[in-house]
Amino acid sequence: MSQGTEQEYMCKEEDASIIVKDVCKSFKVYLDKGSTFKEKLLFSNRRRYEERKVLNGLNFMVKKGEAIGLIGHNGCGKSTTLKLLTRIIYPDSGSITMKGRVSSLIELGAGFHPDLSGRENIYTNAAIFGLTKAEIDARVDDIIAFSELEEFIDNPVRTYSSGMYMRLAFAVAINVNADILLIDEILAVGDAAFQEKCFNRLKEIKSQGVTIVIVSHSLGQIEAICDRSIWIHEGNIREQGEPREIHRNYQKYVRKKRIEVEEKERARRKAAGEKKERNYGQEVSEEQKKIDAIRDNDDKIVSIVDVVTEDLEGTPRGIFTTGDAMKVHIYLKAYQPLEEFYINVGIGRFDGVVAQSIHMHAEGTKARSLSTSGEADFTMVIEDLSLLPNLYFMDVAVEDAEDHELDYSQRACRFETVSECIDEGVVYLKHHWE
Amino acid sequence: MKDILKEIYAYRQMIFSLVKRDLRSRYKGSVLGFLWTFLNPLLQLIVYTLVFSVIMRAGIDRYYIFLFVALVPWIFFSSSVNGGCMSIIGSSDLIKKIYFPREVLPIAYVTTCFVNMLLSFVVVLGVLFVTGYGFNIVALCYLPFIMIVEYLLALGMALLFSALTVYLRDLGYAMGIITMAWQFLTPVMYSSDLVPERYLSLWRLNPVTPVIEAYRAILYYKEIPQMGTLVPAVMIGVVVLILGEIVFRKLQKGFAEEI
Structure with missing residues (x-):
């Protein structure tokens, strides 16, 4: 039940x-x-x-x-x-x-007076909880012992560190015997x-x-x-x-709820026609600047326009549950027909730890080609997104057959994963105990 | 009502420690310290004596004593009402964060004022003795009784106004002028003979009047206060206290949200 x-x-x-x-x-x-x-x-x-x-x-x-x-x-x-x-x-x-009798550990140290000593404040504070003098007398040693402030108990409370202050307050509240x-x-x-x-x-x-x-x-x-x-x-x-x-x-x-909020925010951003901020507030690296320089160059033959993460139904999403399937949509713009090229995707945690670099060429996938210039999109499906709950970024690069970089987009898109799993690390390795 | 009293009694240590804290911190940092509690009324008395026996001679024998025996209890009453009305607002931190019977705050405030009056009375009696004015021992036995009556009256008013002030802040600022006007409507500086006949019954409605007259009867006229003064004083004291508490109880539930 x-x-x-x-x-x-x-x-x-x-x-x-x-x-x-x-x-x-x-x-x-x-x-x-x-x-x-x-x-x-x-x-x-x-x-x-x-x-x-x-x-x-x-x-x-x-x-x-x-x-x-x-x-x-x-x-x-x-x-x-x-x-x-x-x-x-x-x-x-x-x-x-x-x-x-009700005692509350809600507001600790109510009525503490900075100029009075710790001992005097025990009396005032305990009195606020409705204890009589006799009751406080009976407890005062326990309270002091619990607070571990024996040496300082006759000093004014204003000389206490905030930790000592809270210890004293907690000691009183918990010894009220409610x-x-x-x-x-x-x-x-x-x-x-x-x-x-x-x-x-x-x-x-x-x-x-x-x-x-x-x-x-x-x-x-x-x-x-x-x-x-x-x-x-x-x-x-x-x-x-x-x-x-x-x-x-x-x-x-x-x-x-979080996924809903995130998606709503995405929709709002989209509706507002907000420009996609590629670097998400991160400093643009020197490397990226160089690439951007090439990008703006007239002899560039292809550029990465956008990278969008979607679920299998094709709805754009920014938040996934560990183990979900994910579709990565990569939009390219070619300035001339491309005979043979490869797309590389790097996925890394926000702090820079790389989860995986997918090299299309190296893994033996057939090269893509574009017979005319113009926009085109390519899709990669990740069947099982085994990333532990965190924030991740995706870098995307386009290379020719000789592994020369044609375009590179650092932190091209961002997504988040959530999960019941509270394990630490990057990747969730499927496992069971025998 | 019985439960309320029981609960307030359970929190007596809180009242006690608040009073102690107020009394101790009042003159903190001054050279003369606690001595000011006695010095203040004594110096006041000297000023009144000089003014009223040299400059403004009133037609009343030993006017400074006439005035002083009424002024000390009046100051207790007016400061209880005046400061007492801020007692809830002034402790908003406690009110918002912790439970205790809210009456504790006005009670502690009025009690602090009361203790100050008792200390002033040490000076009053000392002066009566030293100047040879003397006192009537039998009449003096009525003094504690009338003090308790005044305490109940002051507490009732403090409960009433402290609760109202939470909802209507202006009351806190208006209280100074209200108590000043109140003082002139009370026979502190004059005797009731001066009041015109046709206003007398209206003037008598002032609940503090019988109390102040009783103090004066005991200490200035050295008489046992008349039953006609005492009975209404007690009745008014009790009625005001109960009324104040009823209003307070009704309003106190919203304190934490209103402050």
């Missing part, structure tokens, strides 16, 4: 630690906001705003001791959900019930060793039966801690269930 229904994850209300019921939330986006009396009175017509619906009848429950991750693309409503759980903002309709812990983009704190410590602490807290809600773009972290992922999409739950499965579906969606 990859996709849980809502009912499947509903439990009895008395077992739930967080109950979110039919929550709707919209924000007013003021086009011209005025909050002084004059503006409110005189320019009431100017106070136009657009109502932007962020959450649209959101429903979920979190059992006591369960850890859930909220995922979704930017603006899907996951951070708004977390803010609602924190009670910084309130829903327009629907209800949210939180049972027990029943519910809300976390936004965790573990971007301190060095790798400290991050690991925080991560382990989080697991420990979870094992103590604390309910945890995490919003993060790091799907790996969610998989490591959470029992369930909730994918929020356009203000509602799209899928929920076992994190790995949900994340796989989510990533598939993200890739699809």
Whole structure:
């Protein structure tokens, strides 16, 4: 079961630690906001705003001791959900019930005063989380030990490095002993060793039966801690269930979305009649300059007009999934009939690592010829584009039978690959384990 | 209502630490430091004494004491309302990022002002003693009571205005002139005998009037304040506080979005 229904994850209300019921939330986006009396009175017509619906009848429950991750693309409503759980903002309709003390690792170091010492700031900061003096007294040693700032604890916080500052703030927040812990983009704190410590602490807290809600773009972290992922999409739950499965579906969606965006952008550029920018912002190399000089020369007999990547249906595309088939269309313009010539194609990663240089002549492909001058196009099909997700460029050259270069176009076109595969390198070698 | 009180009580340490921070940082960096808390009212008193017993002689016996015993509580009230109305906006960082009962901010602000008034009263009582003006011990027993009543009144106003100011920033700027006008409508610099008969009932609607009159009765006239003054004072204090809290609760949900 990859996709849980809502009912499947509903439990009895008395077992739930967080109950979110039919929550709707919209924000007013003021086009011209005025909050002084004059503006409110005189320019009431100017106070136009657009109502932007962020959450649209959101429903979920979190059992006591369960850890859930909220995922979704930017603006899907996951951070708004977390803010609602924190009670910084309130829903327009629907209800949210939180049972027990809530601590949030959302804004670390709230209320820190630079002139006060680390120890004094522990007291202020913990007080903001609703701890009493006695409770703080009982925890202060743990907090200091966790932050590893024993030597500096009585120095003013303004003398701390930003890493030390965050360590102290994190130490306070995680030692509040809450029943519910809300976390936004965790573990971007301190060095790798400290991050690991925080991560382990989080697991420990979870094992103590604390309910945890995490919003993060790091799907790996969610998989490591959470029992369930909730994918929020356009203000509602799209899928929920076992994190790995949900994340796989989510990533598939993200890739699809990217391809759509990329293609739309391409179409827009084309419609705008924008000139193809051949070097994509890269410096024109000396070599290319020389070639360009030849190009502009009158004795040039052929030039590369355009190189377009397409899918098998012949639709121009700039983004491919690893393993897709790709058609490369090379448009040439001949200034005189050409008896015998070859086309070479070089494919390389954006950083210059060559994936493959295809030499038509060397591999024994029959030479092409053009009996008249004018434009002509040639197609090469790559059956299996086994390139790992990255940005790639294609160089194209035309040579005569003696391997003399007739024309050369560096970075003639650009394309991107996406994939579920997170392996590193250039080429995806098909493999299996026995 | 009970839940709200319980929650605010749970956050008492936050109130306490905010008050402590404000008091400690107020005179930070000055040579005399915390001494200014006492020096300020004392110097004020000297100025009033000079002006009103040498230059502008009012027809009231020992006018500087008459004025001062009312001015110190008035300053507490006006600064609570004046500064208190900015207490939410001034902490927008906290409001936008973290949950706590929002009442904590105006409560902490008013409490800071209250502590400052108590410290000023050390000077007031000291002066009454040193100058030989003396005081009535029995009447003095009513002083803490009337202070609490004024605290409730000031807190109610601070809750009301701090919440309103979030939605209407002008209030923050207008508050200075409002409290100034308010001061002249309150018997701080004059006694209520001066008010024309036909305006008296209207003038009496001012909720601060009975409180200020009670202070003056205790310290200047050395009398136990009359029941006719005390009962309305308590009632008004409680009503304003409840009203302020109701408005505050209604408005506080939108704070993070409006700030």
